[in-house]
Amino acid sequence: xxxxxxxxxxxxxxxxxxxxxxxxxxxxxxxxxxxxxxxxxxxxxxxxxxxxxxxxxxxxxxxxxxxxxxxxxxxxxxxxxxxxxxxxxxxxxxxxxxxxxxxxxxxxxxxxxxxxxxxxxxxxxxxxxxxxxxxxxxxxxxxxxxxxxxxxxxxxxxxxxxxxxxxxxxxxxxxxxxxxxxxxxxxxxxxxxxxxxxxxxxxxxxxxxxxxxxxxxxxxxxxxxxxxxxxxxxxxxxxxxxxxxxxxxxxxxxxxxxx
Amino acid sequence: xxxxxxxxxxxxxxxxxxxxxxxxxxxxxxxxxxxxxxxxxxxxxxxxxxxxxxxxxxxxxxxxxxxxxxxxxxxxxxxxxxxxxxxxxxxxxxxxxxxxxxxxxxxxxxxxxxxxxxxxxxxxxxxxxxxxxxxxxxxxxxxxxxxxxxxxxxxxxxxxxxxxxxxxxxxxxxxxxxxxxxxxxxxxxxxxxxxxxxxxxxxxxxxxxxxxxxxxxxxxxxxxxxxxxxxxxxxxxxxxxxxxxxxxxxxxxxxxxxx
DNA sequence: AGACGTCACTTGTCCTTACGAGTGATGACT
DNA sequence: AGTCATCACTCGTAAGGACAAGTGACGTCT
Numbered sequence: 001x002x003x004x005x006x007x008x009x010x011x012x013x014x015x016x017x018x019x020x021x022x023x024x025x026x027x028x029x030x031x032x033x034x035x036x037x038x039x040x041x042x043x044x045x046x047x048x049x050x051x052x053x054x055x056x057x058x059x060x061x062x063x064x065x066x067x068x069x070x071x072x073x074x075x076x077x078x079x080x081x082x083x084x085x086x087x088x089x090x091x092x093x094x095x096x097x098x099x100x101x102x103x104x105x106x107x108x109x110x111x112x113x114x115x116x117x118x119x120x121x122x123x124x125x126x127x128x129x130x131x132x133x134x135x136x137x138x139x140x141x142x143x144x145x146x147x148x149x150x151x152x153x154x155x156x157x158x159x160x161x162x163x164x165x166x167x168x169x170x171x172x173x174x175x176x177x178x179x180x181x182x183x184x185x186x187x188x189x190x191x192x193x194x195x196x197x198x199x200x201x202x203x204x205x206x207x208x209x210x211x212x213x214x215x216x217x218x219x220x221x222x223x224x225x226x227x228x229x230x231x232x233x234x235x236x237x238x239x240x241x242x243x244x245x246x247x248x249x250x251x252x253x254x255x256x257x258x259x
Numbered sequence: 260x261x262x263x264x265x266x267x268x269x270x271x272x273x274x275x276x277x278x279x280x281x282x283x284x285x286x287x288x289x290x291x292x293x294x295x296x297x298x299x300x301x302x303x304x305x306x307x308x309x310x311x312x313x314x315x316x317x318x319x320x321x322x323x324x325x326x327x328x329x330x331x332x333x334x335x336x337x338x339x340x341x342x343x344x345x346x347x348x349x350x351x352x353x354x355x356x357x358x359x360x361x362x363x364x365x366x367x368x369x370x371x372x373x374x375x376x377x378x379x380x381x382x383x384x385x386x387x388x389x390x391x392x393x394x395x396x397x398x399x400x401x402x403x404x405x406x407x408x409x410x411x412x413x414x415x416x417x418x419x420x421x422x423x424x425x426x427x428x429x430x431x432x433x434x435x436x437x438x439x440x441x442x443x444x445x446x447x448x449x450x451x452x453x454x455x456x457x458x459x460x461x462x463x464x465x466x467x468x469x470x471x472x473x474x475x476x477x478x479x480x481x482x483x484x485x486x487x488x489x490x491x492x493x494x495x496x497x498x499x500x501x502x503x504x505x506x507x508x509x510x511x512x513x514x515x516x517x518x
Numbered sequence: 519a520g521a522c523g524t525c526a527c528t529t530g531t532c533c534t535t536a537c538g539a540g541t542g543a544t545g546a547c548t
Numbered sequence: 549a550g551t552c553a554t555c556a557c558t559c560g561t562a563a564g565g566a567c568a569a570g571t572g573a574c575g576t577c578t
Contacts, residue, residue: 009560009561009562010561010562011561011562016459019459035527035528035529036528036529037527037528045562045563046562046563046564047563047564048561048562048563048564049561049562049563051529051530052561052562054529055314059318059456059470060456060457060458060459061455061456065529065530066528066529066570066571067528067529067530067569067570067571068527068528068529068530068569068570068571068572069528069529069570069571069572070527070528070529071529076455078378079453082451085504119337188505190503190504190505191503191504192341192501192502192503192504193452193474193501193502193503193504194337194338194497194501194502195454195472195473195474195497196320196335196472196497196498197318197319197320197470197471197472198319199319200278200319211318211456212456213454213455213456213472213497214454215452215454238453238454238455238472239455242451242452242453243451243452243453244449244450244451244452245344245449245450245451245452245504246447246448246449268530268531268532269531269532270531270532294557294558294559295558295559296557296558304532304533305532305533305534306533306534307531307532307533307534308531308532308533310559310560311531311532313559324559324560325540325541325558325559326539326540326541326558326559326560327539327540327541327542327557327558327559327560328540328541328542328558328559329557329558329559330559
């Protein structure tokens with residue numbers, strides 16, 4: 001029927017035609033696309049070609065395919081969950097990272113001992129193979145159902161002399177901040193944000209659809225002297241969550257950074 | 260040969276075997292994987308099955324395939340570029356967002372007029388179909404070659420009475436901040452971070468490899484009364500860039516947000 | 519009426535065959 | 549020596565066929 005010509009491969013032409021129909025609104029969000037057989041007839045191509053085109057659109061995150069049903073136009077609404085990265089001061093004078101309290105724990109936290117890798121060692125300003133307490137959590141946002149994987153890493157050097165950290169590595173981060181404050185630390189935080197495709201186990205744990213990146217946050221808590229005390233990592237699906245940072249000018253001396 | 264059995268589909272078993280070999284280090288980063296023909300022989304499967312397995316690994320971002328050469332294990336180093344999101348105060352008392360100055364412009368900025376969409380309208384606290392000046396830039400980080408797409412949106416209501424904004428919508432953001440400050444605004448910023456898979460034109464413009472998400476930043480500049488003045492959007496490949504936020508406690512009243 | 523089996527439709531998997539196209543080395547020709 | 553054609557290897561594209569598996573509706577049997 002509607003023979004197409006322009007770009008390169010046949011399946012790309014088919015993909016482009018469908019993509020255009022989606023983006024132009026001809027195929028509405030949540031609606032069912034024509035079946036593979038219909039697309040074969042419509043464009044006069046074979047099934048592998050149609051499936052190849054559909055695979056391309058899946059990889060772009062434009063459609064979801066359900067076995068036995070068909071292909072649905074994905075609704076690209078904005079994420080259901082916004083993680084506010086602003087620090088607020090509570091009535092008793094301690095600081096709280098708001099996002100630390102939003103989640104429910106889906107499972108019992110699992111604690112273990114491990115050592116720094118190249119990545120975690122750099123963030124904690126330690127070498128590699130330094131001893132750490134670790135604690136992994138599976139978190140769920142009760143209102144949206146969004147899942148997240150959380151990890152707390154506490155260097156032995158930080159836990160030294162703070163009994164609760166060594167004895168209860170599963171203490172929640174918010175409580176840890178409280179303890180550190182009681183021990184005289186004035187805390188600041190720095191966060192690094194990255195995005196990448198999930199590994200299969202992350203895809204399964206976080207229940208991610210096709211072509212959904214994970215947001216990977218690494219938060220370092222610094223003590224009074226600016227030395228890193230603990231490291232937290234949060235991984236969650238980028239389709240369900242976004243980050244919001246409130247930036248206010250401070251009075252630090254000029255420092256042009258560019259790592 | 261090494262017949263595999265466990266999970267579901269054949270191609271998934273093949274993919275799992277290769278994935279394991281990569282993650283365990285048997286296939287080193289940057290090294291060449293066996294060719295499709297060799298994998299067919301190795302696992303005793305047909306070419307489509309091998310290609311299906313390879314497609315899965317590409318979608319995970321584990322390998323890169325080059326036409327005529329073969330499949331290479333991707334090196335998953337940390338991004339070459341860190342965007343520092345800390346505000347510094349310069350000697351003359353104005354504020355600068357450091358990342359605004361790091362980039363080179365790869366092309367002449369293109370300016371246009373447009374209207375708010377649902378998304379941009381929400382961020383600017385305007386309705387839809389409100390008039391805007393727009394300016395698109397293609398940016399390049401000279402040291403790493405990382406590319407980024409930048410967009411500035413200035414509502415007519417903001418440009419009113421500030422001649423340079425209406426006459427020169429291609430003014431660089433840093434300069435715009437300066438102008439707004441001269442007009443008496445004490446600026447603050449808020450940023451929203453999202454990640455998603457790129458559209459084909461973004462893939463091409465940003466020169467992204469397979470299975471590479473884009474980081475999508477939306478930065479709103481607020482005036483003295485907190486009202487949004489301008490909106491900037493920055494899109495760049497998540498393989499080349501990461502974001503770093505420095506968070507310092509402020510003295511705002513407690514406000515538990517959760518959108 | 520209710521439970522359940524069947525059937526038509528969907529996508530998922532797997533195979534075979536064929537040719538097009540990019541890459542690099544080899545070797546012949548100038 | 550240098551240039552260029554050829555070739556073998558790689559992945560990319562396209563078609564065909566066949567059967568498995570998930571889904572929902574329809575109709576029959578109890």
